[in-house]
Amino acid sequence: MTDCNHQPLQFSTLVNKAVVADFLGGRLTTDAGALLLREVAEKTGLFNALNAVIPDPRNPVFTIHDQHSMLAQRITAIVLGYEDLNDHDELRTDPALQVAAGKVPDPDAALASSPTLCRLENRIERKTLIRAAEVLVDQFIAAHPVPPEHLMLDFDATDDPLHGHQEGRFFHGYYDHHCYLPLYVFSGHELLVPYLRPSNIDASKHTRAVLKLLVRKLRAAWPDVKITIRGDSGFCRWRTMRWCDSHGIGYILGLAKNPALERRAIDEMATAARRFALTGEAQRVFGSFAYSAGTWERARRVIVKAEHTAKGANPRFVVTNVPGEARELYENVYCQRGDMENRIKEQQLDLFADRTSCHRFLANQFRLLLSSAAYVLVQALRRIALPGTELATAQVGTLRLKLFKVAARVVLSARRVVFHLASSYPYQELFGAVFDRLLRWPLQVADGTG
Numbered sequence: 222m223t224d225c226n227h228q229p230l231q232f233s234t235l236v237n238k239a240v241v242a243d244f245l246g247g248r249l250t251t252d253a254g255a256l257l258l259r260e261v262a263e264k265t266g267l268f269n270a271l272n273a274v275i276p277d278p279r280n281p282v283f284t285i286h287d288q289h290s291m292l293a294q295r296i297t298a299i300v301l302g303y304e305d306l307n308d309h310d311e312l313r314t315d316p317a318l319q320v321a322a323g324k325v326p327d328p329d330a331a332l333a334s335s336p337t338l339c340r341l342e343n344r345i346e347r348k349t350l351i352r353a354a355e356v357l358v359d360q361f362i363a364a365h366p367v368p369p370e371h372l373m374l375d376f377d378a379t380d381d382p383l384h385g386h387q388e389g390r391f392f393h394g395y396y397d398h399h400c401y402l403p404l405y406v407f408s409g410h411e412l413l414v415p416y417l418r419p420s421n422i423d424a425s426k427h428t429r430a431v432l433k434l435l436v437r438k439l440r441a442a443w444p445d446v447k448i449t450i451r452g453d454s455g456f457c458r459w460r461t462m463r464w465c466d467s468h469g470i471g472y473i474l475g476l477a478k479n480p481a482l483e484r485r486a487i488d489e490m491a492t493a494a495r496r497f498a499l500t501g502e503a504q505r506v507f508g509s510f511a512y513s514a515g516t517w518e519r520a521r522r523v524i525v526k527a528e529h530t531a532k533g534a535n536p537r538f539v540v541t542n543v544p545g546e547a548r549e550l551y552e553n554v555y556c557q558r559g560d561m562e563n564r565i566k567e568q569q570l571d572l573f574a575d576r577t578s579c580h581r582f583l584a585n586q587f588r589l590l591l592s593s594a595a596y597v598l599v600q601a602l603r604r605i606a607l608p609g610t611e612l613a614t615a616q617v618g619t620l621r622l623k624l625f626k627v628a629a630r631v632v633l634s635a636r637r638v639v640f641h642l643a644s645s646y647p648y649q650e651l652f653g654a655v656f657d658r659l660l661r662w663p664l665q666v667a668d669g670t671g
Contacts, residue, residue, distance in 0.1 A: 227243070227244070227245070228243075229241045229242065229243050230242040230243065246630070247630055247631075247632075248316050248326065248328070248630065248631040248632075248633075249628065249629070249630055249631070250315055250316050250317040250318075250628070250629050250631060250640075251626055251627070251628050252301045252315065252317040252318065252625060252626060252627070253317050253627040253628065253629035253640050253642055254301075254317075254621075254624050254625030254626065254627050254652075255297055255301060255317040255318055255320065255321040255625065256317065256320065256321070256640065257602065257606075257624065257625070257652075257655055257656065257659065258297050258300055258301075258321060258598060258599075258602070258625070259293075259297070259320060259321045260656070260659040260660070261598055261601050261602045261605065261606075261659065262293065262297075262321075262598060263664075264601070264605070264659060264662050264663075264664055265360060265363070265364075265597075265598075265601050266363075266664070267296075267356075267360060267594060267597060267598055267601070268289060268292055268293045268296070269289070270356045270359065270360070271292050271353055271356055271594060272288055272289040272292055274349065274352035274353055274355070274356060275288060275292075275345070275349055275352075275353065276349065278344070286332065286333040286337055288341070289323065290322040290323050290324060290332065290333070291322075291332075291333045291337070291338060291341055292591075293321055293322040293323060294309070294312075294313075294318060294321070294322040294332050294333060294338075295309075295338055295341075295591055296591055296594050296595050296598060297318060297321040297322070297595075297598075298312055298318060299572055299573060299591060299592060299595040300572070300595045300598060300599055300617070300621070300625065301318075301621065301625055301626075302621055302625075302626075304573035304576050305335075305576070306338050306339055307335050308335075309332070309333065309334060309335050309338060310334055310335050312332070313331040313332035313333065313334060314328050314331045314332075316631040316638075316640075317629070317631075317640070318332065319332060320638060325633070325638065326631055326633055326638060342579060342584045342587050342588060343579065343581055343584045345583055345584065345586075345587040346583065347583060350583065350586050350587060350590065353587075353590050354414065354415075354416070354590065355438070356594075357412060357413060357414070357415075357590075357593060357594070357597055358413055358414075358435065358438050358439075360597050360601070361408065361411050361412075361413050362438075362439070362442045362443075364411065364601065364604060365443075368442075368443040368445070368446060369443065369446055370445075370446065370447065371446065371447040371448075371449070372408050372439065372446055372447070372448050372449070373408060373409070373449050373450075373451055374406055374407075374408055374413070374432075374435065374448060374449070374450045374451070375405075375406065375407045375408070375450075375451050375452065375558050375561040376404065376405075376406055376425075376428055376432075376450060376451070376452040376456050377404075377405055377407075377452065377453070377558075377561050377562065377565065378402050378403065378404050378405070378418075378424045378425075378455065379402075379403060379405070379565050379569070380393060380396040380398070380400040380401075380402060380420070381400050381401040381402070381403055381417070381569075381574070381575045381577055382396075382398055382399070382400045382575065383398075383399045383400055383401065383577070384399075384578070385578060385580075386580075387577065387578070387579065387580055387581075387582065387585060388580060388581055388582040388585075389401065389418075389419035389582040390419075391419055391420045391421040392420075393420040393421075396420075399420075400420050401417055401418060401419060401420055401577060401585070402418050402419065402420040402422065402424065403415060403416060403417045403418060403574075403589060404416040404418060404426075404427065404428065404431065405561070405564075405565055406431065406435065407561050407564055410564060410600055410603070411597075411600060412564070412568070412593055412596050412597055412600065413435065414431055414435065415568075415574070415589050415590060415592070415593040416431060416586075417577070417582070417585060417586040417589050419582075423455075424455035424456070425452075425455055425456045425457075425458050425461070428452075428456055428458070428461055429458070429460055429461045429464055432450060432461065432464070432465075432470075433464070436448060436468065436470065447471070448470050448471065449470070449471035449472065449473065449543060450465065450470060450471070450472045450473075450474075451472070451473050451474070451554070451555065451557075451558045452474050452475065452558070453474070453475040453558070454474070454475035454476055454477040455475075456474055456475075457474040457475060457476050457477070457540060459514070459516050459517045459518065462474070462517075462521065462540070462542075463518060465542070466542060471541075471542055471543045472540075472541060472542055472543070473539055473540075473541040473543055473550060473554055473555050474539060474540055474541070475537075475538070475539055475555070476523060476538040476539055476540045477538075478536055478537070478538055481512075482512065482523065482525070482536075482538050483536060485510050485512060485523075485525075486508065486510075486525040486527055486536055486538075488508070489506045489507070489508040489525050489527035489536075490506075490527040490529070490534055490536055492506045492527070493505065493506040493527040493528060493529035493534070494529045494534065496529070497529040497530070503528065503529065503530040503531070504528065504529050504530075505526060505527070505528045505548075506526075506527040506528075507524065507525065507526055507527070507547040507548040507551060508524070508525050508527070508547060509522055509523060509524045509525065509547045510522075510523055510525070511523070512540075521540050521541075521542065522540065522541055522542065523538055523539070523540050523541075524538065524539045524540075524541060524547045524550055524551050524555075525537070525538055525547075526538075526551050537551075539551060539555050541555075563616075567596070567616050567617055568592060568593065568596050570618070571616060571617035571618045571621070572592045572595045572596055572599075572617055573592055574589055574592040574593070576588060576592070577589065596617075599617050599620060602620075602655070602659075603615075603620075605658060605659060605662050606654075606655040606658040606659050606662075607655065610651060610654065610655075611651070612624065612651065623648050623651075624648065624651070624652065624655065627642055627643065627646055627652070628642070628643040628646070629641055629642045629643065
């Protein structure tokens with residue numbers, strides 16, 4: 222600290238009082254909510270599990286920063302809003318982050334620097350990424366102490382814009398820029414799969430392989446669980462549907478419209494047009510019929526939503542093997558997949574899943590996994606400690622602002638590390654309630670074995 226920082230800063234007077242500032246407040250943090258994240262990580266065993274599947278080739282004799290603390294440091298910092306490795310050059314002495322990483326706060330024993338974290342990212346290999354991805358599924362399974370009767374798996378792809386010359390960089394005509402095309406699988410608000418892919422592929426590429434692995438793992442844990450997959454027309458591929466039919470998996474998938482489908486739906490479309498002409502209000506008419514595209518090995522049930530508005534006819538189609546009334550399946554099952562897009566946006570905007578600026582493709586996949594682990598950590602907090610509270614459905618950005626960004630003064634003694642949280646913090650009661658729920662929550666996979 223320079224000498225000038227010891228000099229009081231004289232601001233404009235307030236009424237008849239002087240306003241003075243200095244840099245002598247002691248050890249302070251603005252991220253005391255990291256304490257809650259540490260408790261969640263301890264309860265779920267997330268950091269332990271990830272560390273267990275990532276080999277560490279370094280010689281322990283010359284190792285200063287253990288791998289577990291680096292993973293905890295990086296994932297917690299993402300949740301707290303620090304997206305870049307460069308941020309850690311300053312963060313490494315923050316007492317809240319040191320505690321979250323399992324270290325006693327010490328300004329002279331800083332956490333890992335950005336070059337050290339960068340070396341961690343760049344030594345990750347493909348087999349390690351597969352094992353780390355399985356940890357997220359293990360976390361999902363451990364979050365259900367009672368086996369679920371039914372799981373809805375949502376598949377979707379999105380663009381991850383690139384601004385450099387990373388491996389696997391291609392231009393995508395639909396998104397009109399260079400990007401990756403990651404594949405996500407969610408079940409409700411729970412993230413199961415974040416899979417980075419180059420963008421010179423079909424949106425459904427590797428969907429069937431990912432589904433096979435998921436079904437195998439989920440049924441190993443819950444043999445009687447019913448599984449249904451849901452996706453837009455980009456995932457309507459006959460090989461996927463054939464595999465689902467032969468393995469007892471339900472599906473409800475968007476189906477791109479074509480003249481043959483529109484001819485089959487002519488009665489529903491005519492009815493919707495007639496009702497619109499009579500009422501002047503938008504109309505929806507639902508129906509279903511058997512249909513077989515040229516590449517399909519058999520006919521399947523197709524549901525039509527024949528909508529007519531002031532802009533004209535707007536038919537939509539889905540293909541499904543799930544029994545039920547057409548309108549119910551379309552509006553209350555298929556259309557609910559739109560919520561998954563909010564989850565993807567939350568991870569990209571609030572947890573920086575699109576910060577794939579490493580040169581190596583595998584390093585960028587690891588970054589996506591770290592962001593996904595940050596999502597899993599926050600989702601565990603929501604699931605365990607926030608039901609019934611004002612933040613029960615809050616997104617990461619709101620949780621960060623109201624629950625994680627808390628000022629505190631840190632006092633270290635021989636036996637204790639004390640965080641004196643700001644007396645003016647407006648969510649003290651909520652913070653205490655969240656802590657109480659975490660304290661009472663049983664350990665799930667704290668041994669890191671899944």
